[in-house]
Amino acid sequence: MKHTLHKSRRQMKHAARRGFTLVEMMLVLGIIALLVGAGAVMFTDVMGTGKKGRAKADISTYTSALRSYEAQSLILPTTEQGLNALVERPSGRGTPQSWSPVLKKLMLDPWGHPYNYRRPGSKDKGGFDLFSSGPDEQPDTADDIGNWDL
Numbered sequence: 001m002k003h004t005l006h007k008s009r010r011q012m013k014h015a016a017r018r019g020f021t022l023v024e025m026m027l028v029l030g031i032i033a034l035l036v037g038a039g040a041v042m043f044t045d046v047m048g049t050g051k052k053g054r055a056k057a058d059i060s061t062y063t064s065a066l067r068s069y070e071a072q073s074l075i076l077p078t079t080e081q082g083l084n085a086l087v088e089r090p091s092g093r094g095t096p097q098s099w100s101p102v103l104k105k106l107m108l109d110p111w112g113h114p115y116n117y118r119r120p121g122s123k124d125k126g127g128f129d130l131f132s133s134g135p136d137e138q139p140d141t142a143d144d145i146g147n148w149d150l
Contacts, residue, residue: 051110055132058107062115062130063147065102072098076119076128083117085126113137123148
């Protein structure tokens with residue numbers, strides 16, 4: 001009987017060494033939560049940077065299209081005609097004699113809003129301002145991404 005009791009205690013000690021205590025489990029779960037949280041913050045920052053990069057690429061595309069329009073029509077679209085003049089024949093004052101579409105369709109910025117166009121520009125007085133309102137979706141704020149950033 002003594003031998004059985006001794007064996008039973010040894011088995012219990014061995015079993016206790018194999019398992020995790022509640023404190024150890026909570027510590028591991030806390031570390032995992034910290035890592036997931038840090039990863040989410042980093043991923044959000046990467047997504048924001050990616051959207052800004054895409055907006056700059058779209059602005060470059062629009063700038064090239066506007067330069068093609070200008071070379072073909074000898075004039076840039078007015079603010080009222082806007083970027084739509086690149087896909088549909090503009091009307092009103094400043095309508096070009098020679099016109100053909102430069103783009104198949106207009107693009108939206110990475111936040112799902114149309115790009116802003118002004119001629120003459122407030123940043124480029126002799127040319128035009130072309131910009132995304134950025135994440136806050138408000139034009140003329142600090143987070144705007146425009147052709148002046150390129």
